[in-house]
Amino acid sequence: MVNTDHPAVDRVRAALAEHGLTPEITWFEVGTPTAAAAAEALGTTVGAIANSLVFTLDGEPILVMTSGAHRVDTEWLGERLGGTIERASKDVVKEATGQTIGGVAPVGHPAPVRTFVDVALRQYEVLWAAAGHAHTVFPLSYAELLRVTGGTEVEVAPTA
Template sequence: MPAEQTSTPSHAAVDRVTDALREQGVTPEVVWFDDAVTTAQLAADALGVQVGQIANSLVFTLDDEPILVLTSGAHRVDTEWLGGELGGVIGRASKEVVKSATGQVIGGVAPVGHPSPVRTFVDTDLAQYDEVWAAAGHAKTVFPTTFDELVRITGGTPRAVEPRAATA
C-alpha cells in the first residue's frame, strides 16, 4: 500500500490544479503518495475509503472533441450507451489527446487545471458519497471534494455514465 509522504513535493501540473482550485474558492488539500495510485482500487486502499468514492478522470473523444468523464471508481463508463445518450460516438482518447486537452498525463488527470475548458460530465453515482477523491494532476496525488463541488468547479454536467446508474 502506498504511504503518505511527510514532505510535500512539487510538480507543475499539480501546481496548476491547486491554482485552479483556489480560483474556484477551494482550499486545496492535496495528498501525495510515495507510489502512483493509478487505479481506483489502489487509491481507495491508500486512503481507506470505498472504491466508489474515487472520481476517476477519464478523457474520451465525442465525435473527435475531447471530453472529460468523472466517474465513480465503482464502475466503468459504458461508452456506447453514453455516446448514444449524448448524440455522438465516444472513442478512447490517445495519450497525446489527453495531454493536449488537460496538460496532464493519463493516471493523474485532475478535474481542473487544464489549458482551456474541457467539456465535462460528472457521474451522478458520486452524489451518494459525502466525500469523493479526485486526482490532482499527477499519479501520486489526490484531493478531497464533493459531488456538488466537482460539478461547480468543472462547470460539468451531472449525468449517469452507464445504464445501471440511470435506473439506480
C-alpha cells in the same frame, strides 16, 4: 521524502483556488493510477474515487468524471450525448488536460474541457480526485466537483 513540486499540481491548486477551494493535496510515495490503488491508500471505498477519464465525442476531447466503482458504457453514453465516444489516446489526454493518464485532475487544464459527472458520485460525502499527478489526490464534495468543472450530470451506463 516525497517531492511535492510539480507544475501540473500547481495548476490544479490554482484552478481550485479560483473557485474558493483550498483542499489539502495528499502525495503518496507510490503512484495510485487506478481507483482501487487510490482507495486502498486512502482507506476508503473505490466508489468514492472520482476517476477522470478522457474520451473523444465525435473527435472532441471530453472529460468524464466517474465513480471508481463504475465503467463508462461508451456506446450507451454516446447515444445519450448524440455522438460517438471513443477512448482518447495518451497524446490527446496530455494535449487536452496538460496531465498524463493516471493523474488527470478535474481542473487545471490549458483550456476548458467539456465535462460530464457520474450521478453515482452523489452518494459519497467526500470524493477523492487526482490532482494532476499519479501520486496525488484531493478531497471535495459532489457539489464542489460539479461547480469547479461546470460539469453536466449524467448516468455513465444503464442502470440494472
